[in-house]
Amino acid sequence: MRTRKSLTALMIASALAASVAGCSSNSNDADAGNAGSASSSAPASSASEGSKATKLDPVTLKIVLPGDRPADMDAIIKEAEKRMADNINVKLDLVFVPWSDLAQKTQVMLASGEDVDLIFDAPWLHMEQMISAGYYEPMDDLLQQYGQDAIKVRSQQMFDANKFQGKIYGLPLGNTHLAGRTYLVRKDLREKYGLQPIKTYDELIQYAYKVKENEKDVVPLLAYGQGASTDQAWGAFREYMEYPQFIRSDALGQSLVLYYKNNDGKVYNLFDEMEPTIWSWIQDARKLYTDGLIHPDVLALKDIDSVINSGKVGAAVYNEFGVPSSLNTALAKNVPGAELEAVTFVKMEKGANITNFKQANFQAIPKVSKHKDRAMMFLNWTAQKENYDLLAYGIEGKNYEKVGDDQYKQIGTDYSYFPYAWVWNPTTDRLNAGFDEETIKHYQFNKDASNLTPSILTGFSFDPTPVMNEISLYNATEAKYYNSLFDGVTDPDSTWASLKKEGAANAKKIQVELQKQIDAFLAQKK
């Protein structure tokens, strides 16, 4: 009887504890929030008075980043906070969100008005949508006031081209003005057959046939076939390497169906008129696939990197210049003597490449942030060379080694690479010292915005709202056919016919709307 009674008491107590704990954490948070807002208003006013000597109150910035938390993150945060203590006095609360849940979680965070000071966003995520919903603060004034260093390390083109609705809503993050594209080729195999370094696409295919003849366990060619990575399907990938360029439109992501050419401000539609070059890529991919050169499972493979480093691939497409050192190390471990080399046919001539200077990654300041000024001060702080080195590569001697002024060597895997999420810029960025000379030249060449021909559409941003429905319908159609078409998995004629039958009407409407907005943009520009 006594035990029963005490059990009852225990259960009631625990239920009570639950409610009390809920309340107590409630009041704590509220206090912290008040304190935060009070402290933020003080430095804002003092800073505007221009009295920089007065020490700022400590402020904790909550920053939302994609991916995983690196193992050594705490050590780097500690060092960064130590360095900031005497000037901007910022503490860092970094929240990492898995890639799979990034869209949903960040949207919910913003919609609920949660207190976030800096947040990663991108056009491929939901940047335009969040801006239209009014969640982000325009940065132009903040940049002028607190972000001089952040402006200095980025080119003017980068800011001009990455405005949304005429304003800067996110700090553009990128280490180059032209996205690199590369074929990763097995150097050891090429040398085994006595072939010269590959200079043209035909030589690449010759090499692939050699691999097919001589290696039983190696699939000659590998491209991407999953989901939205349509730019890396074998046939579509060739667009980056051949001239004149066909530039993908602003409306349909990485699809080649709507494209620009000749820098003439017109939208071309493959359904209206098939471009012979693009069709030849599709047919070429089909031939390679039926000849058994392209990986038979290309549409199903997810983890391309580990297929490459298992040593079972002769050549693979890769976004960015150069061979990532992680791939080469892993490959050498699995297949002794194997080595990858980077082969690219992207031209390195002044003005050869047309670009709109669009970047794929941004850091935005949400409207609800109570420390917008400090958030911008922090972004500015990261633009200083030694601070950039810390946040991008970790602690010197422990996570990386400096090689000269503009290269680095990673040590271990405890601080994985993610500067693209918060600090990337073309000036202070270091290159992987493991890159070959040619690759380093490519990077250095493309860091300078004046080496590229600006697209006539630089600064244009497409507002998808009027054709939202068509775009989602069209994308659903394309998802069924596009990758299998450009990877050569299905018959080109019938696949193209199906895609055209189901998608042409929607694509046309999107094309018309896009052209309308482009015309308005160009008229205004003149």
Next chain:
Amino acid sequence: MESSITQAPSGKLGRAGKAMKIKADRSPSERAFVGFIYAFTGLFALVCLLPFWIVAINSFADESAIKRYGYQLIPRIFSTGAYEFLFRGKQVASSYMVSTTVTVAGTVLAVLITAMYAYVLAHPKVKYRNVLSFLTYFTMIFGAGLVGFYILIANWLHLKDTLWALILPYLLNPFFAFIMVSFFRTLPYEINEAATVDGANDLRIFFGIILPISKPVIATVGLFYALQYWNDFFLALLFIDDYKLHPLQIMIRQLISNINIGAYVGGSQTNYGQPLPTYSVQLATVCVTIGPIFLLYPFIQRYFVKGITIGALKG
């Protein structure tokens, strides 16, 4: 069917004796049939076991062996490197603590609250029990959506980055409540009357009489809750920003997310290629995280079967 149920309480001895008798009486064809049944179920069990075996044994395989020869029944080279890598950081240990705490505390609280609520719904003297039932049922069909839920937990209750955010939202599951209601309804109300005559109040009746005789349904619902708490990653994903409070399932979630990264970041020119844990580490992660629940299953399974029939037959 009917007879087997009524015979069941007649005791172990009777059943065992019967089984022996069948064994003695077997004709050759019957024996062949029984043999076939054994072979078939044995084989089927083996097929079910195989995937798990491959995961478990290859988590002990050397990474380069997996890369070169693929997953094998018996790896050519053994190594504990994956586990060493996994246990090097503190994340596994702290995640285990979080998952265990949430599962134990959550299950106890949830069963208690659900049982109390279900008792009210089932009690014939509660005037508004049907209204309450309807309200409970209503939440099964209509929800407030994700943003509303998030605002409630994060902005009003301020439960972000606390373990309560992982526990509170699941405390009262309407479906489990109805399972309990249907069980409580089968208990004769005369028990309550007798207890009242003997001077027991409502609390005493519930904790002293109803709960002890409701063990089967408590076990069942408890198991459902435990599984729900253990397997949940969604609440942690939404409400836990502090990595020190991440439960185990988030580890798996991140793993899968990084493998499928291409599917989420399409249309970006940046190469986000996250360095993936090696194959053996992925397998080891799976082995480590399914541990406790996997070991618990054999012991609780019989309650499961019983509990499901409780819900099914009498609901």
